[in-house]
Amino acid sequence: MNYIKKEVKQGINLHNINTNKFKTNLYAVFLATPLSRENVTKNALLTAVLRRGTKNIESQVLISKKLEEMYGASFDCGIEKTGDNHIIKFYLETINEAFLPEKEELDKKCIELLFDIILNPLVQNDGFKSEYVESEKKKLKQIIDGKIDNKRTYSFERCVEEMFKDEPYGLYKFGYVEDLEKITPQNLYQYYKELIKKCKIDIFVSGNLKDTDINNLIENNAEIKALEARKSEYVENKENSEKIPVREEKVVEEKMQVGQGNLVIGLSSNSQIENEKFVMSVYNAILGGGANSKLFQNVREKNSLAYTAGSTFRRQKNTIFIRCGIEIENYQKALDTIKEQIEDMKNGNFTEEDMENAKKLIVSSVKGISSEQDTEITYYYGQELSDTFTTIDDYVTKINNVTKSNIEEVAKEIWINTVYFLRD
Amino acid sequence: MEIIESLKLKEKEYIEKLDNGMTVIIIPKPELDKKYVIWGTHFGSIDNRFIMPNSGEEVFIPDGVAHFLEHKMFEQPNGTNSLDTLMALGLDANAYTTNDHTAYLFECTDNFYEGLDEFMDYVQHPYFTDENVEKEKGIIAQEIKMYDDEPGWRLYMNTMDCMYKENPIKIDIAGSVESISKITPDVLYKCYNTFYNPSNMVMVVCGNFNPDNILEEIKKRLLPHEKQGEIKRIYPSKEKEINKPYNEMEMEVSLPLFAIGFKDMEDNRNKEELVKKHIAIEILLNMIIGKSSDGYKELYEKGLLLAEPDMDYEFSDEYAHIVISGQSQEPEKVKEKVEESINFFLENGLDDEHFNRIRKKVYGDYVVEYNSVGDIARMFLSDKMKGINSFDYIEKYNEVTKEYTETVLKNVFKKDNMVMSVIRGKK
Numbered sequence: 001m002n003y004i005k006k007e008v009k010q011g012i013n014l015h016n017i018n019t020n021k022f023k024t025n026l027y028a029v030f031l032a033t034p035l036s037r038e039n040v041t042k043n044a045l046l047t048a049v050l051r052r053g054t055k056n057i058e059s060q061v062l063i064s065k066k067l068e069e070m071y072g073a074s075f076d077c078g079i080e081k082t083g084d085n086h087i088i089k090f091y092l093e094t095i096n097e098a099f100l101p102e103k104e105e106l107d108k109k110c111i112e113l114l115f116d117i118i119l120n121p122l123v124q125n126d127g128f129k130s131e132y133v134e135s136e137k138k139k140l141k142q143i144i145d146g147k148i149d150n151k152r153t154y155s156f157e158r159c160v161e162e163m164f165k166d167e168p169y170g171l172y173k174f175g176y177v178e179d180l181e182k183i184t185p186q187n188l189y190q191y192y193k194e195l196i197k198k199c200k201i202d203i204f205v206s207g208n209l210k211d212t213d214i215n216n217l218i219e220n221n222a223e224i225k226a227l228e229a230r231k232s233e234y235v236e237n238k239e240n241s242e243k244i245p246v247r248e249e250k251v252v253e254e255k256m257q258v259g260q261g262n263l264v265i266g267l268s269s270n271s272q273i274e275n276e277k278f279v280m281s282v283y284n285a286i287l288g289g290g291a292n293s294k295l296f297q298n299v300r301e302k303n304s305l306a307y308t309a310g311s312t313f314r315r316q317k318n319t320i321f322i323r324c325g326i327e328i329e330n331y332q333k334a335l336d337t338i339k340e341q342i343e344d345m346k347n348g349n350f351t352e353e354d355m356e357n358a359k360k361l362i363v364s365s366v367k368g369i370s371s372e373q374d375t376e377i378t379y380y381y382g383q384e385l386s387d388t389f390t391t392i393d394d395y396v397t398k399i400n401n402v403t404k405s406n407i408e409e410v411a412k413e414i415w416i417n418t419v420y421f422l423r424d
Numbered sequence: 425m426e427i428i429e430s431l432k433l434k435e436k437e438y439i440e441k442l443d444n445g446m447t448v449i450i451i452p453k454p455e456l457d458k459k460y461v462i463w464g465t466h467f468g469s470i471d472n473r474f475i476m477p478n479s480g481e482e483v484f485i486p487d488g489v490a491h492f493l494e495h496k497m498f499e500q501p502n503g504t505n506s507l508d509t510l511m512a513l514g515l516d517a518n519a520y521t522t523n524d525h526t527a528y529l530f531e532c533t534d535n536f537y538e539g540l541d542e543f544m545d546y547v548q549h550p551y552f553t554d555e556n557v558e559k560e561k562g563i564i565a566q567e568i569k570m571y572d573d574e575p576g577w578r579l580y581m582n583t584m585d586c587m588y589k590e591n592p593i594k595i596d597i598a599g600s601v602e603s604i605s606k607i608t609p610d611v612l613y614k615c616y617n618t619f620y621n622p623s624n625m626v627m628v629v630c631g632n633f634n635p636d637n638i639l640e641e642i643k644k645r646l647l648p649h650e651k652q653g654e655i656k657r658i659y660p661s662k663e664k665e666i667n668k669p670y671n672e673m674e675m676e677v678s679l680p681l682f683a684i685g686f687k688d689m690e691d692n693r694n695k696e697e698l699v700k701k702h703i704a705i706e707i708l709l710n711m712i713i714g715k716s717s718d719g720y721k722e723l724y725e726k727g728l729l730l731a732e733p734d735m736d737y738e739f740s741d742e743y744a745h746i747v748i749s750g751q752s753q754e755p756e757k758v759k760e761k762v763e764e765s766i767n768f769f770l771e772n773g774l775d776d777e778h779f780n781r782i783r784k785k786v787y788g789d790y791v792v793e794y795n796s797v798g799d800i801a802r803m804f805l806s807d808k809m810k811g812i813n814s815f816d817y818i819e820k821y822n823e824v825t826k827e828y829t830e831t832v833l834k835n836v837f838k839k840d841n842m843v844m845s846v847i848r849g850k851k
Contacts, residue, residue, distance in 0.1 A: 021456055023433075060715075060724070064714075069781050071787060072789050095792070135724075135727055138727045139730050297508075304563050325566065361511060368533055371456060372796065373795070
C-alpha cells in the first residue's frame with residue numbers, strides 16, 4: 001500500500017500517500033470537531049478569517065503574491081459536514097519540483113505557509129483583526145443568503161435539513177445569519193484557541209516525495225511543535241449506523257419563482273444486515289446510480305419526465321437521496337414512478353445483470369480513487385474518521401460480495417423518510 | 425506517426441493522420457490506472473448553415489441540432505442505448521456539445537477494449553426514427569428549462585447578446601423548445617452524413633497505451649469511408665463593433681451577477697500567434713483583477729467582490745472575446761475598477777515584478793492541466809478543434825515578454841469593445 005500513517009502527537013496524525021501519478025504535490029490539513037448549532041457559524045467564519053492574514057504575512061494580497069511566486073501554488077480552505085463532524089479543511093497544491101523551469105525549494109515554502117495560515121493568525125487586542133472579521137461576516141451572510149441561488153443544491157440542502165431536523169446533520173454547513181451577529185473578533189479568537197487545543201488534527205501529504213524529508217520538515221515546523229497532545233473530540237463514524245425509528249413520510253413543499261420543479265426524496269434504512277453500507281451502496285446504484293439505473297430508465301427514458309433523475313448514497317448517514325428536476329405539473333406522476341421503483345426493489349424486481357452493472361459502476365469509481373489526489377486523501381480521511389479501516393482492495397471485495405438476497409433484505413427495510421418539492 | 429515531446433512536462437504526443445482523413449492523437453501515461461478516449465467532430469452549435477460536400481446542397485438547420493444529434497447517437501436499432509451498454513461495462517461514458525464541436529467519450533480502469541468496441545460502433549451507426557426523435561424532444565425541453573433557471577448561464581447568453589449582433593455564438597447550445605420542435609430524422613441524417621465523416625473528426629486517447637498498438641486497435645474498428653471534400657460553413661460576416669454596451673435582467677438571485685466582456689476584433693488566424701496572445705491575455709487578466717491585484721484588493725476589502733472573478737478568453741475563427749464574471753452588490757464599481765486598472769497599465773506600462781510573478785503563476789496553471797487523463801484528452805481535443813497544439817502553451821511561454829503583453833493590452837482591452845451584463849435579484 002502506498003499509504004502510511006504516523007502519530008505526531010496524541011490527536012495529531014500525519015498521513016503520507018506516495019504517488020507518481022501527478023505533476024503536483026498536495027498538502028491537506030483537516031480539523032475535526034462535533035457539529036453543533038453553537039459552533040457551526042463560528043467554524044464557517046473562522047475558516048474565512050484565517051485565510052485573510054497571519055502574523056508573518058499580514059494580508060490576503062500578500063498571501064496571494066507569495067502563492068503566485070511559487071508558480072501559482074493554490075491554497076484553498078473550506079468546511080464540510082462528514083457524518084456528525086464539522087471539518088475545517090485547508091489545502092495547498094503545488095507543482096512537483098521536477099517540473100519547474102528552474103530549481104526551487106517549493107515544498108519547504110509550502111509547509112511553512114500552510115501552517116502559518118492555520119496556526120499563526122494575525123491577532124490584535126486579544127482578538128482577530130476586527131476589520132477582517134467584520135468583512136468576512138458580511139461575506140458569510142451573503143453566502144448564507146445565497147443558498148437560494150442554485151435551485152438544485154438548495155432543494156437538496158432543504159431536504160437534508162427537513163430530514164435531520166433538530167439533529168447535528170440537519171445543520172447548514174455555513175451556519176446561520178442570526179448567529180453571526182453575536183460573533184466578535186475577541187470571542188471568535190477565544191473559540192479558535194479552544195478549538196486548536198481540542199480538535200482532531202490530520203495532516204495529509206500526497207505526491208512523489210521522500211517521506212523522511214517531508215515528515216522532518218513537518219515535525220520540525222515551529223507551529224506544529226508548539227501544539228499540545230490532546231484527547232481529540234470528534235464523532236467517530238460507525239460502520240453499523242444507528243437507526244431512525246420508522247415514521248410516516250414527511251412531505252414538504254416550498255414555493256419560489258422557478259420554471260422547473262425540484263424533487264428530492266430522502267430514504268432511510270432499518271436493516272440489521274452485516275456490511276449494510278456496502279449493500280446500501282449497491283442498492284443505490286441499481287436504483288439511481290447511472291444511466292442503467294431504474295430511476296434514469298423509468299423517470300427519464302421511459303416517461304420523459306426529467307432530464308436529471310438519479311440518487312446518491314451518503315455513507316456516513318446511511319441515507320439515500322433521490323433527486324430529479326421535473327415539469328411542475330408532473331409532480332404526482334414522477335412521485336408515483338419513483339415509488340414504483342422503490343417497490344420494485346422490495347419485490348426483487350431487478351436482475352442479476354442489474355446487480356453486475358451496479359457493482360461495476362461502484363468498483364470502477366473505487367478503483368479510480370487513486371487517480372485523483374484530493375479524492376485519495378478524502379478516502380483515507382474517511383477511514384480515519386470511521387471506526388473501521390477498509391483498504392481500497394477490501395472495499396472492492398465487499399462490494400463484489402453483495403448478493404441479490406442481501407439487496408432484497410435491505411430493500412424491505414428501506415422507507416421514505418422525507419419528500420421535498422420546490423415548485424412555483 | 426509524428427512525435428512531439430515536451431521536455432518541460434516530460435510528456436509525449438503521437439499524432440497520426442489516417443488515410444480517411446481522421447486525426448488520432450495519443451498521449452501515453454503509463455503511470456496512470458485510468459484510460460480515456462474522446463472522439464470529436466468539428467460540429468457545434470454555431471454551424472447552422474453549410475453546404476454538403478457531396479451533393480452541393482445548402483442546408484439551414486434549426487438551432488440546437490448538434491446537441492440533439494449528440495443525444496440521439498446513443499440509441500441503437502435493437503432498442504438498446506449505448507450509454508447504458510458502456511455504463512454496464514463499468515465505464516464512465518458521456519458526451520457533450522460546445523459552440524464549435526461535439527464530443528463522445530469514456531473513461532475506465534478496466535474493460536477498455538470492450539468499451540472501445542461499443543463506443544466506435546455507436547458513433548458510426550446513427551439510428552433516427554420519427555418516434556425516437558419525438559421522444560427526445562421532451563427530455564431536451566427539460567434540459568433547456570434547467571439551464572433557463574440557472575442565472576450563470578443566462579448571464580453568459582446575455583453577455584454574448586451585448587457583444588454580437590448576428591453571430592451564431594448567441595444561439596443557446598441546446599436550442600429552444602420551439603426550435604427543437606422542428607427537428608426531424610432527415611435533418612439529423614444530413615448533419616450526420618456531413619459532419620461525422622472521419623475527415624471532420626479527431627480522436628484523442630490518453631492512458632497506459634503503447635502508441636502503435638492502440639492506433640491499430642482504433643484503425644480496425646473504423647468502417648470504410650470515402651474521404652469527403654471540405655465542408656463549406658456559412659457564417660454571418662464579421663462585425664466591426666459591439667451590439668450594445670449593457671443589458672440587465674431580473675431573476676431570483678440573492679446578489680447581482682455580472683459579466684464584463686471585451687470583444688476581440690483582431691484577426692486570429694495565425695495559430696501560433698494566437699497561443700502567445702492567449703497566454704498574454706491570461707497574464708493581463710490576473711494583473712487587472714486577479715487575487716493579488718490592487719483592484720481586487722480594494723473591491724474585496726469593500727465587500728464588493730466575494731471571490732476572484734472567473735476570467736476566460738474564448739475564441740474560434742468566428743468569434744473571440746474575454747469574459748470576466750462574478751457576483752457583486754455593485755457591478756458598476758467592479759467595471760470602473762477594471763477600467764481604471766487597464767488605463768493605469770496603458771499609461772504606466774506593466775510593473776516588472778508583478779509581470780514576472782504572474783507569468784510564473786500562469787506557467788504553473790498550465791502544468792496542473794496535466795494531472796488527469798480526462799483533462800489532458802479534453803484539452804488536446806478542444807485545442808485541436810481550434811487548430812492549436814496544447815503543448816504550445818508551455819513551449820511558447822518564454823516568448824511572451826512584457827513588451828509583447830503590453831501590445832496585447834493595447835489591442836484587445838479597448839474601451840469601445842467593452843460590454844457589461846447584469847442579473848439582479850427581484851425587487
